[in-house]
Amino acid sequence: MERISACTLDCPDGCSTIVTTDEHGNHSIKGNPAHPITQGYTCKKGKHALARINAPDRITTPLMRSGSTFVPVSWDKALTTIVDKISTLRNTPDRMLHVRGYGFHGVLADTSRYLFGQLGASGTRGALCDNAIMESCILDFGALDQNSHTELLNADCIVNWGRDVLRSSIHTATLLKDARNKGCKIVSISPASPEEGMRIHVSDLHIQIRPGTDRHLAAAVIRRLANEGIPDNILNRTSNSSTFVRFIKTLDERHLLDACGVSSTELSTLVEIYGKENFAVSSIIGWGLQRYIYGGENVRYINALCMLSGNVGQKGAGSYGGVSTGRNFDSSWRSGSKTSRKLLTPKLADEILDANDIEFLWCDGTNAINQTPEATKMTQAFSTIDMVVVVDAFMNDTAKRADIILPCALIYEREDVLGSYFHNYIQYSAKVFEPKGEARADYDIARDLANRLSIPFPEIDNILAQALDTKEVTNLTKNPLEKIRQQGFLPTDRPAVAFKNLQFGHPDGKYCLPESALHDEPEIDTDFPLSLLSLINKDYEHSQIPAEEQQEQLKAYVHPATLKQYRIEPDGQAYIVSSIGKLLVQAVADTSVHQEAIIVRRGGWMMFNRCANTIVEAHVTDIGENAAYYSQRVRLEVSE
Template sequence: MENEKKKGISRRTFLKTTGAVATTAAIGGGIGLTTLAGDVEAAPADISKAEIFTSSCTMECLHHNLKAYVVDGKLVKVESCEADETVACLRGLARTQWVNHPERIKMPMLRDGEKGSNRWQEISWDEALDLIVEKIKETQAELGNQGICLRSFSGNFGSLSNAVAASFFNYLGGFTPVVGSLCCQAVTGSMTPIFGSRYEDTRDSIRDSRYLLAWGNNPAVTMQSYFKWYQEAQAKGAKMVTVDPRFSETAAQSDEWVPIIPGTDTALALGMIKIIIEENLYDADFIRAHSSLPFLVAETSGKPALQDEADPTSFLVLDEASGQITRHDGPGVVPALTVRNTAWASQYKTQFDILADECRPWTPEEVEKETDVPAASTIRMARDYATIKPAMLIQNMGGFQRTEWGSYAAAAHMYLAVLTGNIGGRGNGICDAGGVTTSIKVGNAIPSPKPQGEFGAVRGARFGRDILEDKPNKIGFLWTMTSSIMTQNPNTGAVKEALKKIPFVVTVDSLMTSTALYSDLVLPCTTIFESENVLASSRSHYVQLMEKAVDPPGEAHDDLWIFTQLAKRLGFGDAFDKPVAEHIKAVLEPTGITYEELLEKKCINPLPEVYIPFANGIFKTPTQKAEFFVYDWHEKGFNPMLTYIRAEESVKGNPELAAKYPLACVQRKTNRTIHSTFGSLQWLNQAVSDVPHVMIHPDDAGPRGIAHDDWVILYNDRGQHRCKANVSAHIKRGVVTAENGWWEQQGGSSSYITSDFVEHLSGGQSCNNTLVQIRKEG
């Protein structure tokens, strides 16, 4: 116990202080941490005369508004702010320890050994900035701007971070970007063409739902602050069902758990759609008025038929009243859902006909063979979802779509919602991430010039191998910030070799992260509460002022300062070198919110009190209807409408590989981190876990001689991951669950074993189509 106490605040004290339990959703409280980092079981700091500041927890999460208490220039307490009805979780409250972390980087650090050796030499900012300029110019001379790569992501959604970086590198003349969101590219690639918009969240009316279908995600952990609204709906009689290979925290709160083979979700959805169509459980009036399902597809071209090729919205339908082909939005037109048994059947099919044909083979029995979901469960879910209204699908960028055909899986939810009319009203829809940028225009602090030339893009899911293979360009200079590619990008072994290959890698961070270890130069940056910023993003309904509460340690600086100093050296400093308030005003200008108003209120919700995405069935497509025929998929040679294709890296999809690696491995999020953010904070490691685990079914552990809490090795041809076995019947047989977010210093990420296959349709990652074997260590 004495050794444990020397590390920092004890697990017991942290849980007692926060009023939360790590294994369940942190849904109540609002109590802040009052023990200083480094003090153990100490008396709480006296906050009666503390200065109070507000900010936002800005990584890829729920962006809670936080209140900071500062005593004698030191942050001593963080709690939820009253302006935001959500409640911060353990991670947000642990910001106290992050700001006061004894291992904060305080000066620029230049590599003084092999990459990964963690050997560094402190240098001045002038030396660091001059070196960066030198390396940029060297790269431009040798490789052009195509040799410069920027990797920024979701570690900070503040408006003066990632957007400023993109503007800086575009002022240089352009750069090779990294594309394909690791979290939700498949959702973007399906929802945007089908509904016309993404990040349309339904959180405001969760409590009004009567049927909640949490499909392939775990809102008790990933939507902790809103989970109280799920429970409120349940208290009013709502039924909640969870589809997940693991008996998750959400499944534990649900009325039914439906375990499924990873990557087979679309087959389950097609089986449900078949039942809904054949039992006439669909909402025909809604489909006719608000979807493309009545649109005709020509047999000759395989494309939707248009009245006028110059007008892409002039889709044709069969008018039931006249029996004639006419434009879909003509006055008095009643579109037919099918053209079967009509004079037009040889020339056309409706999209509804195509969908019905696609579903026909997927009987409940066939669904069971493919997914291992009992036939009775498929029937029950289909009938309940179609008839217990309003019904809401909880998608929220779930792991189900991080698969080889994830775009079809994500699209399947959209088909189900529209078919049943479960969208556009209170208590229904598809719960996605969402925020103010969906509904209001937000400005750019520093407008970005147009890049000069063609650059292509490195694929995020295949970052390591693309860099090693010089695709699309040879990279000589990499700037990485607000992300950690060594923990998050698939196939970490290849990522590590890629970082070693790139001649000069700059990482901007506040701590020595896994990616920083493999960099040439590490620049110390501020965290929240240490610089002024503004948040107006796609994750929160609130526009939030991020106030500076304390000075950063040493010579740490914010991203805006760093890019301003570089811009001055490179001849375009005027665009950057302005007071922070001026940059914030530029962000706010299109919103209608003034800087003075935000200074006063700190946190403003510009959206309606209850935001309803696609209200009354009005979508954001050119036709204002849900358009299910995705032209981009058709042009790539794939089925433009919903279909199921078995994943290549799966037990049934690749029996030869499965003979070597017979277990399907999926990744899970924990209460300990957001991706890998917070991963080094002792409070969270003590409260949740300080070692990685893999969940494995007893029937899979027993034959391998693995007992609960044994150290084991997960492995495949890509690499291995050391962790402890959690032997439990709370995981499907044949499936294991690894935990996301572990640092190199903690033994390494589970991404060492994950597939770096690029999702076919939208370019996302496929980490949840990964096959592994497991053995006991030693």
């Protein structure tokens, strides 16, 4: 038997999947061959879903703290205890805090936002991941949009500014290979080769840039183009070109190249690519280059390069930064929330401690202690709260510090509809299995709690029907809820080329170039000269890593010359040291890594001494209030 469903992980591909059950009751997952993006295959992260569902250490009954341990309790006992606490805070809702992450995507995944919005609880603002890109693109284009994924196949050249497609989006990697096979040139720009250790190579040229300095390289290209002359038909479609171009011409090229560590020859190659007439260039903006203090500026200067080189609003030419997963849905079903205090997500530990009045915390969809900067301080912040409720399926770093743990259903155990931040299709994630043990879908948990609090709660079909009632959906499909449940996915009515004819979303219809000066990198503290980059894991999504896979020591990938500088033997023990702590690692020699960087793979848990966020300070980006993880400076020390 086969059932069409979809992967809800925090991944751009938004795969439509087929879950097969054979005559012996064995299950398997494969990509849906009928889906235009998924095309019959999916990645390891999605295929791990069955192991996660059936994991022996999965939490399948409500747990309540008893001293230093947890004891199983009934759902009634757990929810009654929670309701009693919430009831004492109804008149002071700011003392309740709701923290929701994106461990899984979907319309129904947001039902906890509805519930705590009705209560008027404190929430969060800013983000750990993508706000710097999204807010920067809105400042530039006036709207969050990009060309269809298919337009990559019409490009003459694709410049990949730092996106590790082989670990983050295998379907993007396939598109790049297909484009390359058609004769498209692929250039990658990043502090480390994203293809190191991978079997597939999709780049013709790799430019190794100093971490976090992409804006300087983009500005250097723009400066050359400006000196050669930018056509009036492009300049006239911007609201501030004269000021910006005048500023760009004052910049010193040598200073820009020294700042980013790129050669004049490499710059000339990029100038030739972006400056060639009748030559379509698509630029992919990696999600890593926004995770610096000047991450927004990085994005804006790359966008400006695309615009001023004539590579916006054309077939095969555009800037791919990402779009909102919810942009094709109507989210007004969540309206009616009361005004609430918003705590800054990248500095959540300090925000909780400074507020000093949070008495109740509900945490779902995120391993918050593990994933936020200053993880040790987050542990302290949690300890100041009277009641912490965590909705999760595993005893991770956050669940371990809860007072009540509510077991949630996982992928294929709950229904949902989700979008993508890469392509324009929407997917239906069908419920294939009943939840294990007493686990419940997040919607069911929120509805039960709402009923006990006498808060009206919308029905699933009403939520999904309203969410799908948008022109992007209904222009192509009538009765979309019925259709998506049958077919498993739906197209949306979006143009293949964004910002055609250089018409933008600002009130004047024009593009807005960066208006502030180009910032140099913060001065380097000689005690901490290296950049710590906690990059994406190819096998697991963020911290959704089985405990048995975390028994080996965390590996840190370092250039051999850097290891030699610190007198550390390859594969030897070393400490990564920051101003707030140190982390013991195995130092692996890797020639693909920039000599000023250290790379670790993200998601490891504190309890296994694999969490990089224990030594990452709470830096915030210039735009979007995003966590600037990669601006963390560190050094290496020999382990005695």
